[in-house]
Amino acid sequence: MHGDGGGEKEVTVRLEVELTDETFPGEYRCRFVDAYNTRGGKDTHHPDIRFRVQMFPAEGGGPELVEWRLS
Numbered sequence: 001m002h003g004d005g006g007g008e009k010e011v012t013v014r015l016e017v018e019l020t021d022e023t024f025p026g027e028y029r030c031r032f033v034d035a036y037n038t039r040g041g042k043d044t045h046h047p048d049i050r051f052r053v054q055m056f057p058a059e060g061g062g063p064e065l066v067e068w069r070l071s
Helices: none
Strands: 026-030 033-036 042-045 049-055 063-070
Touching: none
Parallel strands: none
Antiparallel strands: 026 049, 033 042, 049 063
């Protein structure tokens, strides 16, 4: 996933990923977040963010994000 703050000094970045029929069900974990400033400096964070994806084929739909948690 990639977010862009547009060069602003303070920003909230929204990270998105599209779930498709090729997305496997299960629990996904955010391993790290790299934050870069406009001068190329980088800081790596290791948050405990988890997502759970479940398939709903009986309803004619594909995968669905059913739960997420942030510790």
